[in-house]
Amino acid sequence: MSVAVASGAAAVGCAGSWWAPSASAWPTLKGLAIGGLGVGGTDVHAIAICGAYIKAEKLGRFSGGSLSTVNDVRGSQHGFTLGLFNYANELHGVQIGLIDISDNGGQRGTLPLLSVR
Numbered sequence: 001m002s003v004a005v006a007s008g009a010a011a012v013g014c015a016g017s018w019w020a021p022s023a024s025a026w027p028t029l030k031g032l033a034i035g036g037l038g039v040g041g042t043d044v045h046a047i048a049i050c051g052a053y054i055k056a057e058k059l060g061r062f063s064g065g066s067l068s069t070v071n072d073v074r075g076s077q078h079g080f081t082l083g084l085f086n087y088a089n090e091l092h093g094v095q096i097g098l099i100d101i102s103d104n105g106g107q108r109g110t111l112p113l114l115s116v117r
Contacts, residue, residue: 027041027042028041029043029048030046032046032048033046033047034048034050035048035049035051035054036050037052037053038053039054039055040054043060043061044063044066045063046064048067049068050069052070053069053070054068054083055074056072057074058074059074060074060076061075061077062075062077062088063078063079065079065082066081066082066083067082068081068082068083069083070083070084070085071083071087073087074087076088076092078092079093079094080093081094081095082097083096084097084099086100087101090102090103091104091117093116094115094116095115096113098112100114
């Protein structure tokens, strides 16, 4: 189990960093990820808590739970997200927020408060 603790825009620890210049440079996060401005990776298999932004890269997978202002899962989400804005390219779980968007199979679902697929 890895723990990443981010202060500002840089993560400290062996789990990776919040921002990388290309998708291939994004890490895989496992365990617990805590950040001030952002937490992200290609694959995120973790409980992620962040003040501003959580991202799982395109073709990646998010498994677990997240709490952030914005949860941006460009790949598939398997788990739970809680935030003001939640996006998942493919949702297999629960989103709770003011705006919840998922694009399963090309059919965009945009719902307020709760989205379950």
